[in-house]
Amino acid sequence: KEELLKELQYVSPRKRLEPNDAEKLETEKKRLERDLQAARDNQSKALTERLRLHCKRNKLVRELEETVRLATTLHTQLKSLSASTLSCSSGSSRGSLTSSRCSLATTSSMGSTSSLSFTDIYLEQPELADPDLRSKLEGLLQDGGQGGYRPSSSITTIHEHEVETGC
Known part of the structure; x- marks a missing residue:
């Protein structure tokens, strides 16, 4: 689509076209520009979503590590208490x-x-x-x-x- 848009931009100023053809070319050019912008927006949204998910994943990993650390500490304390009781x-x-x-x-x-x-x-x-x-x-x-x-x-x-x- 980018190549076609470049071609249309190049053709417009160089040739004398009939009004109907010029209008068609301009309509096609605008449609291609909208399509390209939508594709860029989707790409940007996908990248933003991937970054958001990556940050959320890292946060969950940190929380899991902290939970495991706390569980290990509690397990050690329980073993210590059990050993002292036993x-x-x-x-x-x-x-x-x-x-x-x-x-x-x-x-x-x-x-x-x-x-x-x-x-x-x-x-x-x-x-x-x-x-x-x-x-x-x-x-x-x-x-x-x-x-x-x-x-x-x-x-x-x-x-x-x-x-x-x-x-």
């Missing part, structure tokens, strides 16, 4: 825990002491009713109890009167 000694050779033998004492900022047992946290959970999961957990208890992991900081209890409800 490191208490057990009275049986199979590694089963009772709440009187294995409790995690916590102290609040007000100085009161409370006890949080392994069974309070885990054994009332419905997903531990699965025998495979229970046997894996008991295996972890036997293996993990030997290391005696201690968390680097104490765990504090949050009392109901210390929590503000802002929902």
Whole structure:
């Protein structure tokens, strides 16, 4: 279309044409110019859309990376908490825990002491009713109890009167 438009622009001034032919050439020239402009506009819109999608993709990738980083941090913290909870000694050779033998004492900022047992946290959970999961957990208890992991900081209890409800 660009070549045809150039030809029409070149033909118009060089030849003496009849009025009807000149009008046809001018109409064709204007139509070609409109078509070319529309093609350029479409190309520009497509490029703009590709850039917008690329920016959106990059933003989503950054958000995904941040989410993965947070999930990894939470997983590490959960493993640390589980290890500290599971490191208490057990009275049986199979590694089963009772709440009187294995409790995690916590102290609040007000100085009161409370006890949080392994069974309070885990054994009332419905997903531990699965025998495979229970046997894996008991295996972890036997293996993990030997290391005696201690968390680097104490765990504090949050009392109901210390929590503000802002929902």
